[in-house]
Amino acid sequence: MATTIADVARRAGVSTATVSRVLSGVGRATPETHARVQAAARDLGFRPSDVARSLKRRSTLTLGLIVTDIENPYFPQLVRAVEDAAVGEGYAILLCNAGEDPEREASYLDLLVERRVDGLVVAASTIGWRQGAWLASARLPAVLVNTATPGIDLPSIVSDNRGGGWAAARHLLELGHRRFGYLMPPPRNLDAPERLAGVQAALVAADLRCDGEDSALAIGHGAPTVSGGATAMLELLERTPRPTGVIAYNDLMAIGAMRAIRDRGLHVPADISAIGFDDVAFAAYVEPALTTLRQETAEMGRWAVATLTTLIKAARGEADTVRTTEHRIVPVELVIRASTGPAPGSAPRPTPGSARD
Secondary structure (H helix, E strand, O other): OOOOHHHHHHHHOOOHHHHHHHHHOOOOOOHHHHHHHHHHHHHHOOOOOHHHHHHHHOOOOEEEEEEOOOOOOHHHHHHHHHHHHHHHOOOEEEEEEOOOOHHHHHHHHHHHHHOOOOEEEEEOOOHHHHOHHHHHOOOOOEEEEOOOOOOOOOOEEEEOHHHHHHHHHHHHHHOOOOOEEEEEOOOOOOOHHHHHHHHHHHHHHOOOOOOOOOOOEEEEEOOOOHHHHHHHHHHHHOOOOOOOEEEEOOHHHHHHHHHHHHHOOOOOOOOOEEEOOEOOHHHHOOOOOOEEEEOOHHHHHHHHHHHHHHHHHHHOOOOOOOOOOOEEEEOOEEEEOOOOOOOOOOOOOOOOOOEEO
16 A cells, blocks of 8 residues: 555654645754654655645646657657757656647647646647637747747747758759759648748749749649658659659658659659758668758757746746747758759759758
8 A cells, every 4th residue: 555644644743734844845844853754754665746746836847749740750859859958957748649630639738738737849830720729828838849820929940941942942953953843741731831932932043934834843742741752753753844853841752752753663863853851860771862951950949948948937937028929940951862963964063051961
């Protein structure tokens, strides 16, 4: 049978209220009584309830983290970054996988409030659209990572999606490509249009059209997964002329696209070059190794936790009021690997300022 506070009180010869005050650090007790209660608790192996202690200090030292899809390798990297930063601040993480399910999202948001988390990190790309009303009236501090909430002012940090699209397109342009494809996930995704806009801006700057019959850019549609990338790529392979350079919304779609290209008897990058986005852990180990845009997930995790813990302290009156609507954009880095090469029949020109793995 588990030891209770009453057992400790009997061993120490004091009331249960005295035991509670000593072990919670609330109220006063003589040094002798304090030592006696601590000795009794130690001898009996009694540990105060974490929940009870949290109620007294108005903190559970936990943060909630909601992600879109834990099967996407990008999110475990982000979870690790947030968790490492949280542990450094003395917090534990409660992880919730939203799975693009509105009902599950709503359930998790309510659950995290019930569990009395001290703050919330939202890294689910479309939750702002579906749960905006909840976030607007949130009963706990919240920050956004790699997402935004239209019309709602919450601190957020995102990668430079437009700049990443520009860098990807410029790399292919320098390699002599003039016919491009973009692999687009469903419209609910908030990052994809920004990445596409960067691609379009780079093509327009190179005097290429992005619309009409003579457009240099074709768009294939699919889910942000390996199979979705294959589906989108097969759509582009039906075009005449087909693209020689393809930019995917993320690494998973790019890897699926490379599979579809090979299944059609073509080669990457000899026939079609491919670029991803994220630089997930295995991007360097697929065949050929994937050229991609690297997101600074560690920096994003640190910023999210630092901002959130400051908000938590401010809400408790332990810190000065802080600006709660900061929107930070983090640069991305083009990492050049083997999946990109000169366009068929052209000579390459190196892209300045690019990293190589």
